[in-house]
Amino acid sequence: MKKFLSFLLAFLLSITTFSGPISVFADSKDVSISSPNSVVLDYETGTVLYEKNGNGKIYPASTTKIWTAYLVIKNVKDLDDSIEIDNDLSVDGSCMYLQKGEIFTVRELLQGLLVHSSNDAAEVLAEYVSGSKEAFADLMNKEAKAIGAKNTHFNNPHGLPDKEHYTTAYDMALMAREAMSNDLIREIVSTKSLTFEKRDTSTSRRFITRTFFNTNKFLTSTEKIKYKGKSVDIKYDIVDGIKTGYTDDAGRCLLSSAVKNDMRVISAVYKDTGTDVYADSRTLIDYAFNNYYTQTIINKADYTKSKRVLFTEEKELLYEPESNYKIVLEKGSKASENYSAKVNLDYNLPIKKGGKVGTLDVYNDKTLEKTINLVAKNDLNSLFGFITENTTVKYSIRLILALISLFIIFIISRIISKRKSRRRRRKSNNFKRK
Numbered sequence: 001m002k003k004f005l006s007f008l009l010a011f012l013l014s015i016t017t018f019s020g021p022i023s024v025f026a027d028s029k030d031v032s033i034s035s036p037n038s039v040v041l042d043y044e045t046g047t048v049l050y051e052k053n054g055n056g057k058i059y060p061a062s063t064t065k066i067w068t069a070y071l072v073i074k075n076v077k078d079l080d081d082s083i084e085i086d087n088d089l090s091v092d093g094s095c096m097y098l099q100k101g102e103i104f105t106v107r108e109l110l111q112g113l114l115v116h117s118s119n120d121a122a123e124v125l126a127e128y129v130s131g132s133k134e135a136f137a138d139l140m141n142k143e144a145k146a147i148g149a150k151n152t153h154f155n156n157p158h159g160l161p162d163k164e165h166y167t168t169a170y171d172m173a174l175m176a177r178e179a180m181s182n183d184l185i186r187e188i189v190s191t192k193s194l195t196f197e198k199r200d201t202s203t204s205r206r207f208i209t210r211t212f213f214n215t216n217k218f219l220t221s222t223e224k225i226k227y228k229g230k231s232v233d234i235k236y237d238i239v240d241g242i243k244t245g246y247t248d249d250a251g252r253c254l255l256s257s258a259v260k261n262d263m264r265v266i267s268a269v270y271k272d273t274g275t276d277v278y279a280d281s282r283t284l285i286d287y288a289f290n291n292y293y294t295q296t297i298i299n300k301a302d303y304t305k306s307k308r309v310l311f312t313e314e315k316e317l318l319y320e321p322e323s324n325y326k327i328v329l330e331k332g333s334k335a336s337e338n339y340s341a342k343v344n345l346d347y348n349l350p351i352k353k354g355g356k357v358g359t360l361d362v363y364n365d366k367t368l369e370k371t372i373n374l375v376a377k378n379d380l381n382s383l384f385g386f387i388t389e390n391t392t393v394k395y396s397i398r399l400i401l402a403l404i405s406l407f408i409i410f411i412i413s414r415i416i417s418k419r420k421s422r423r424r425r426r427k428s429n430n431f432k433r434k
Helices: 002-016 061-075 106-115 119-130 133-146 169-179 183-189 276-291 391-433
Strands: 037-042 048-052 082-084 103-105 193-196 210-213 224-227 230-233 239-247 251-260 263-272 292-298 305-308 316-321 325-330 339-345 356-364 367-376
Touching (some): 106 119, 106 183, 169 251, 169 263, 251 276, 263 276, 263 292, 292 356, 292 367
Antiparallel strands (some): 224 230, 305 316, 356 367
């Protein structure tokens, strides 16, 4: 019986907790929240400042849509492309109630997706990008793994209940951090309301005007919550997004982004109840700002340089680090004074603006701590580009050089052959005289 109980406990743990320990910055025992699965991390560095069962299996509900939106933006060249709704969609839950014959741009559907949490918009966008919801789910999983979300499996673009659609609070925080690197997503998730006017078309159907309000109460609500023994507004001015979620199986879910004192944090709170999801999110956000700060070690403006490059049209290369380098510190502590950086340029012509031209290695007391890509701020083209960059010319010149080389080898071999022939004749003549 004891063996069976041990096996059962191990099995339950295996299905609720995924692999991969989370490295938390410091002890965080003074945080008290009701959510069983939560994480707060620093946006700039990705450093986890607090976690509570952050690798535990959860259902993400509509917070899924932040990843859907990010991948739509990443894979659609023109967000003002128009999409005509080709049938009346029947999707459960929150919807825009898109009607056959209506036309929306990709950008507008993204707004409906993130502000109103529209499930039908999620399906339309997924099919537009990948051809089917299934193919788009494959893309979601592939891209999630690429950023380090190892314990996630998406099965749809909206987060409606599905036992094979799961993730963790930590993975969702990673995806929210990645999504918030996009300016359009930042703009949409901070939008408090939007209106889509009635669409006039040549059909006889009557289309409707729609006004939506952001589902994130941190942005708009006049409701109150109990927070640290006081009644306070849910609305929290330092919060500028990101996404809500709810199903019976997932509970209340909330991804949040907040900015204070030149520091941004991302919180992920799951399996919560009622307005506790806002109280818990605020607890994590305030904990992060009250206990940590970020310090800039490398300001990319200090390493924005130029270098003379001979035989180029532009005459010089302008370059800079791809990003600043910041570290997270506990309040009351200071960064090491032994930081240094080394520039390593490595490139081939031609160079396009934004292309990698080397690295900036950041050392902390002779130990390599960070490598930042150096990128070009301008194009750089060789004066001999018509030779080096034109395939036909390049191969023609190679052929001519090869023929010249063969000709030289032939001449040399002829000279050598004649010399040998002369030597043989001399030897023969000498022998006859004797």
